[in-house]
Amino acid sequence: MSGRRAAGANGGAMSGNGATGESGATSGNGVAAEIVLPLVEVFETVEGEGTAAGYPTVFIRLFGCPLRCVWCDTPYSYAPHEPEMRLTVAEICARVGDFSSARVCLTGGEPLMFGWRSVALLNALVALPQLVDIHVETSGAIALEPFLDQVRSNKVRYIVDYKLPASGETHRMHLPNLRLLRPMDELKFVIADERDFRAAVDVLHTHKPGGAALFSPVFGRMPPQQLVERILAEGLANVRLNLQIHKVIWDPQQRGV
Numbered sequence: 431m432s433g434r435r436a437a438g439a440n441g442g443a444m445s446g447n448g449a450t451g452e453s454g455a456t457s458g459n460g461v462a463a464e465i466v467l468p469l470v471e472v473f474e475t476v477e478g479e480g481t482a483a484g485y486p487t488v489f490i491r492l493f494g495c496p497l498r499c500v501w502c503d504t505p506y507s508y509a510p511h512e513p514e515m516r517l518t519v520a521e522i523c524a525r526v527g528d529f530s531s532a533r534v535c536l537t538g539g540e541p542l543m544f545g546w547r548s549v550a551l552l553n554a555l556v557a558l559p560q561l562v563d564i565h566v567e568t569s570g571a572i573a574l575e576p577f578l579d580q581v582r583s584n585k586v587r588y589i590v591d592y593k594l595p596a597s598g599e600t601h602r603m604h605l606p607n608l609r610l611l612r613p614m615d616e617l618k619f620v621i622a623d624e625r626d627f628r629a630a631v632d633v634l635h636t637h638k639p640g641g642a643a644l645f646s647p648v649f650g651r652m653p654p655q656q657l658v659e660r661i662l663a664e665g666l667a668n669v670r671l672n673l674q675i676h677k678v679i680w681d682p683q684q685r686g687v
């Protein structure tokens with residue numbers, strides 16, 4: 431998840447008018463059906479974290495990420511691994527339609543690194559009448575402004591995964607994103623240690639971002655009990671503890687759940 435501007439993995443910068451196809455094929459309703467994206471997996475489970483935790487959700491995991499967080503739990507979503515498949519936007523939407531979930535999590539890797547192709551996918555998902563919520567898990571390194579401009583739907587929410595010092599990628603954060611977050615969006619801090627905790631508190635105090643603030647312990651490094659104690663001791667009345675419930679339900683290493 432990178433780039434101070436939304437630029438494609440293949441060098442495709444976001445166009446001014448958003449959804450146009452790689453092959454130039456764009457349907458009458460603006461759905462660029464022929465645009466191709468690399469993917470790892472599309473599967474249905476329950477959302478494991480965030481404000482939509484517990485809801486049946488279709489996960490679309492795109493392939494590719496320019497960041498390399500030390501504690502990343504999806505290293506299979508970027509090089510040197512290979513994408514499992516390449517699907518058109520229309521094919522991705524068809525797969526979503528195979529499930530009964532009304533919610534989609536667009537994740538990665540970094541699902542916004544494809545610029546205008548990411549916009550096209552989001553707008554195509556917005557057009558699916560059965561969906562009530564499309565939340566995008568993004569690294570915080572990609573500028574959100576073009577997406578907010580070109581994906582005009584309250585169905586779409588952004589979950590910014592702010593990278594703290596222990597991730598090794600905190601210097602990649604695109605700080606102007608913080609002032610763009612709306613109440614429906616989320617700002618997640620994955621916290622490995624006390625230095626991360628302090629950095630997260632500093633971000634909240636300095637930038638006063640708009641979205642829901644979620645504090646999540648790095649699995650296996652920060653005991654959840656310790657994080658709760660720190661949240662309470664700091665008097666963080668509007669911070670929510672965020673646990674990944676899929677790591678409680680299934681083996682933490684299991685994919686596709």
Ligand code: SF4
Pocket residue numbers: 431495496497498499501502503504505507538539540569
């Ligand atoms: S945690 Fe997210 S942003 Fe970091 S390397 Fe993994 S996929 Fe990329």
